[in-house]
Amino acid sequence: MEKPMIFRDYLYREKQKGEISGEMVSLMGGLSVACKRISHDVSQGALIGTLGSAGTENVQGEIQKELDIIANDVMMESLLWTERVRAVASEEMDDVEQLSVGKGDYLLVFDPLDGSSNIDVNISVGTIFSVLRSPEGVDAPAKEDFMQPGTEQVAAGYVVYGTSTIMVLTLGNEVNGFTLDRDIGAFVLTHPDMRIPEETNEFSINASNSLSWEPAVTRYIGECVQGENGPLGKKFNMRWVGSMVADVHRLMYRGGIFLYPKDPTNKKKPGKLRLLYEANPISFLVEQAGGLSSTGYGRLMEVQPVDLHERVPVIMGSKVEVERVVGYHSE
Numbered sequence: 001m002e003k004p005m006i007f008r009d010y011l012y013r014e015k016q017k018g019e020i021s022g023e024m025v026s027l028m029g030g031l032s033v034a035c036k037r038i039s040h041d042v043s044q045g046a047l048i049g050t051l052g053s054a055g056t057e058n059v060q061g062e063i064q065k066e067l068d069i070i071a072n073d074v075m076m077e078s079l080l081w082t083e084r085v086r087a088v089a090s091e092e093m094d095d096v097e098q099l100s101v102g103k104g105d106y107l108l109v110f111d112p113l114d115g116s117s118n119i120d121v122n123i124s125v126g127t128i129f130s131v132l133r134s135p136e137g138v139d140a141p142a143k144e145d146f147m148q149p150g151t152e153q154v155a156a157g158y159v160v161y162g163t164s165t166i167m168v169l170t171l172g173n174e175v176n177g178f179t180l181d182r183d184i185g186a187f188v189l190t191h192p193d194m195r196i197p198e199e200t201n202e203f204s205i206n207a208s209n210s211l212s213w214e215p216a217v218t219r220y221i222g223e224c225v226q227g228e229n230g231p232l233g234k235k236f237n238m239r240w241v242g243s244m245v246a247d248v249h250r251l252m253y254r255g256g257i258f259l260y261p262k263d264p265t266n267k268k269k270p271g272k273l274r275l276l277y278e279a280n281p282i283s284f285l286v287e288q289a290g291g292l293s294s295t296g297y298g299r300l301m302e303v304q305p306v307d308l309h310e311r312v313p314v315i316m317g318s319k320v321e322v323e324r325v326v327g328y329h330s331e
């Protein structure tokens, strides 16, 4: 049997190939340690008394779970030691925080525990991260320095804390999946060069929002549920976990289309998912794996951010179906 490749060896191999810098190796090392620690905390559930609300709200007015805050602290601690990240932005922090002033090439944006409304009911949650370059000549990066479109990302990934813990990562050349082997305490390459099938008959959307969809989305989902005798000529299946990492991981593996579309009735929230630390990193992974990601009106990763916590409509996944829905938006 071929010797499994552990995450650290993978990083050194990429460095030897000239794909990534030594700085990126240490940054990824720190990130993987953080995710192992979060995986441990999540798996302890009620045993360590961290379920439930922390009694606080984040900047977006959402109730923070205790594990949201613990996961955020773990990320900050693990990154601090690497000295590779000058500043970070997180779903759980109002503003940018400087980590290693004057040191490090990168900015990191993350959602420490996405889908956290699922924690109490023992359903998969995850961590999402996006690595940007720290602008040259800026010692202490501020919010403006994070306003980079998704096309500027150097690396991105997510970790699903599910039946097993899996990290899916792109360093900008391909997408690889690493499963956490708890016995040896390391992520192991188990899903090399992940590719999203171009065709699918599975969709993922919160159908309870259907009264506030735009006509293009209403038309598309209507056609999906008409099955073999409808205009799409095939039977579709529907899945909605309510944790983007889990819903996206399914489509990374077996194809699918994931939609959290625009709500035209809510001017303050043009979508639910956050551009910088949810939509952009996942879009980078999806595109690197051969899929597409759009707002319905254009490539998602080309949206120019104006705010750290802004939201964006998301339509992503298997190429053929995403193209179809985007086409309906322009009709």
Ligand code: AHM
Pocket (backbone or CB within 6 Å): 062, 091, 111, 113, 114, 115, 116, 117, 206, 242, 243, 244, 245, 247, 260, 272, 273
């Ligand atoms: P969160 O960052 O507050 O956890 O919200 C993001 C989550 C996504 O993981 C998921 O796709 C979506 O929100 C679920 O939304 P809904 O509550 O409409 O099912």
Ligand code: MG
Pocket (backbone or CB within 6 Å): 091, 111, 113, 114, 115, 278
């Ligand atoms: Mg989130």
